[in-house]
Amino acid sequence: MEISIRRITSDDQDEWFKMRKGIWPDAPDEYLGFDMDDILASDEDAVFFAMMDGRPVGMVEARIREYGEGCETSPVGYIEGWFVYPELRGKGVAGVLTQAAEDWARGKGCTEMASDTWLDNAASIRAHVKLGYFEAERLVHFVKQL
Numbered sequence: 001m002e003i004s005i006r007r008i009t010s011d012d013q014d015e016w017f018k019m020r021k022g023i024w025p026d027a028p029d030e031y032l033g034f035d036m037d038d039i040l041a042s043d044e045d046a047v048f049f050a051m052m053d054g055r056p057v058g059m060v061e062a063r064i065r066e067y068g069e070g071c072e073t074s075p076v077g078y079i080e081g082w083f084v085y086p087e088l089r090g091k092g093v094a095g096v097l098t099q100a101a102e103d104w105a106r107g108k109g110c111t112e113m114a115s116d117t118w119l120d121n122a123a124s125i126r127a128h129v130k131l132g133y134f135e136a137e138r139l140v141h142f143v144k145q146l
């Protein structure tokens with residue numbers, strides 16, 4: 001089945017929110033929604049949907065960041081979020097989405113693209129490597145109550 005890509009608009013907020021929830025199911029709705037308007041209005045962000053049979057089946061959120069771990073240039077393109085509905089995984093949808101995000105970042109003058117995922121997200125790690133990304137660093141996040 002053919003996959004096409006389109007940039008999202010403010011009309012797509014409900015679907016986009018659902019896909020965000022798919023990536024971060026435990027995040028509170030306020031947290032998942034608080035930056036959506038800013039992202040839609042920003043030149044340094046782009047969100048793309050992958051479409052199959054006229055319906056959105058996945059998305060990538062890309063951003064221009066000043067710094068990307070492991071990168072040698074600045075600014076760089078960054079994959080902030082990546083999601084494909086479970087029943088359509090393994091068909092190349094994420095690959096097509098990534099290509100769109102990379103083309104967009106290239107158009108913004110970037111020569112490197114960076115991304116991250118959780119250590120236990122084997123599918124995402126495999127997909128990154130298959131799509132030409134190499135592991136640059138491992139980070140540990142800490143919190144202290146104040």
Ligand SMILES: CC(C)(COP(=O)(O)OP(=O)(O)OC[C@H]1O[C@@H](n2cnc3c(N)ncnc32)[C@H](O)[C@@H]1OP(=O)(O)O)[C@@H](O)C(=O)NCCC(=O)NCCS
Nearest residue numbers: 081082083084089090091092093094095123124126127130
């Ligand atoms: C990660 C994710 C976006 C990949 O989407 P996808 O559409 O299934 O990926 P693709 O079909 O485009 O696969 C891209 C490559 O990765 C490989 N790959 C994808 N999933 C894989 C898996 N579970 N195991 C092994 N390889 C995998 C594919 O074989 C393909 O390589 P190829 O081109 O050589 O065949 C999808 O699994 C997902 O939405 N996961 C939940 C959300 C998430 O974890 N997002 C990432 C963190 S932000």
